[in-house]
Amino acid sequence: MNKSELVEHIANQADISKAAATRALDAITGAVRTTLKKGGTVSLVGFGSFSVTKRPARTGRNPRTGAAIKIKSAKVPKFRPGKALKDALN
Structure with missing residues (x-):
């Protein structure tokens, strides 16, 4: 499902226009983006939680040359599904 399909589904379920x-x-x-940027978490009970984790710096390899390269540390988003979402899938 892409964004336009999700918008159409929301519009049909909520009985609102696609623009809304x-x-x-x-x-x-x-x-969600703003909260994660500030270092917070977003919890949607029954759905899951969004948070930010820090990935440490590491050494990688350039696949073309095989040379070692340094990969910087980075903040990455993380999603942890809630129990209700897990139960719905199984």
Whole structure:
């Protein structure tokens, strides 16, 4: 499912226009992005939690030359599914 299909599904389920569904989806993703940027977590009970973890610096290899390269540390988003979501899939 891509963004346009998700917007269409939201619009049908909530009985709102596609424009309103797009604004709602953009507001949600923006709120998650802003919270994670500040180092916080977003918990949606029954769905899951979004958080930020730090990936340490490491040494990698250039696949073309085989030379060792340094990969910087980075903050990466993490999603942990909730119990209700796990149960719905099994």
